[in-house]
Amino acid sequence: MVNKIIHDALMIWVTIEPIGTVVLFSALTYRLSPTERRKTATMAIAYSAIILLGAILVGQIILTAMGIQLISLQIAGGIILFLFGLQMIFGRMVTAFSQPEAGHDIAVFPLAIPSIVGPESIMVVILLTDNYLHSVATQAITAGVMLGVLAVTYVLMLLAEHLLRIIGKNGAAILERIMGIILATLSVDLIIDAFAGIFQWIIPKP
Template sequence: MVDKALNDLLTLWVTIEPIGTVVLFATLSAHLPQAQRRKVALKAVFYSTIILLGSIVVGQIILSAMQIRLISLQVAGGLILFLFALQMVFDFSHERPATPEKGHDISVFPLAVPSIAGAEAIMAVVLLTDNHVYSISSQFVTACVVVCIMSVTYGLMLLAEPILRIIGKNGAAILERVTGMILAALAVELIMEAIGVQRWIN
């Protein structure tokens, strides 16, 4: 059981990428007051935890019933992430409101999905809790690992506040452009991996 927990911890840490989430959170929340940043961080972690735990419970059932493959989720997520990255790089919105616009909650997108609970993280929890391979007790261990990583992610996101104080608004603007370029590259990578372009190149 200990080996299972360690394996799940390493796998989920890599797929969830808490450090990358902190960088994205610091960039997107630079214009928000401190109290609002904490609220956004809490909501993002809460939503992504529900998504990942829900994937453990009913992920395989829902995907099978709707005949949706995880590769389709990966392509869709990559396309949406690429469009969002373009907005960050070119700064289509010159003046941002102090609070998120209605229907554009950054705690939901892109923080909860696809930054924390992305297609790769959902795929990981589904595979690590395969009903045909793992027992209920093993799946419970995986669920506990998910909660632990989410707690660490939330703690790291709270540390984004001193980071913002150090880099300032100009530093945050530069970081936003760089992060946008990285997100664009990640989006292309997700799509290429899903459609198998990498295999053709290699």
């Protein structure tokens, strides 16, 4: 169980990618008052928690209704996560989302979506809470781990100005690349595990 908690925490951390969110949050809210920054961070985390908890509760049900096998999502998700990891390793420009949509709350876009909650984090929480592999109690623990990562992200967002002053943008870039390497490694494990399951199904043990 301890190994799963550590594994889940790493997977969720590198897909939510709090450091990148802190950089984006700082760029988007530097003109806001402390109260407005706190409100924006709170709403962004609240929206993110609702989306990810919804994915845990109904994500697999929707996939089953669509006739999509979870092992297919595991392979596709592993490939996407690997590409996402490569993007982190070779650099991702925050400026791509530096301008919010007109008339939209920045807590929703681009902070909650796609900075904190993207396709990769939704896929990860669905895969980590597979109904066929994990009990309800284990899934609840994974949900708790996810909420814990969001709580840490929230604290880092509130401390964004101080953190960036300490580590600088270069330090943030280095941390992002390290997380990218970890994510790429974990995504390869997902693909290997999926193919191992397929081979065991095709060639059962005597």
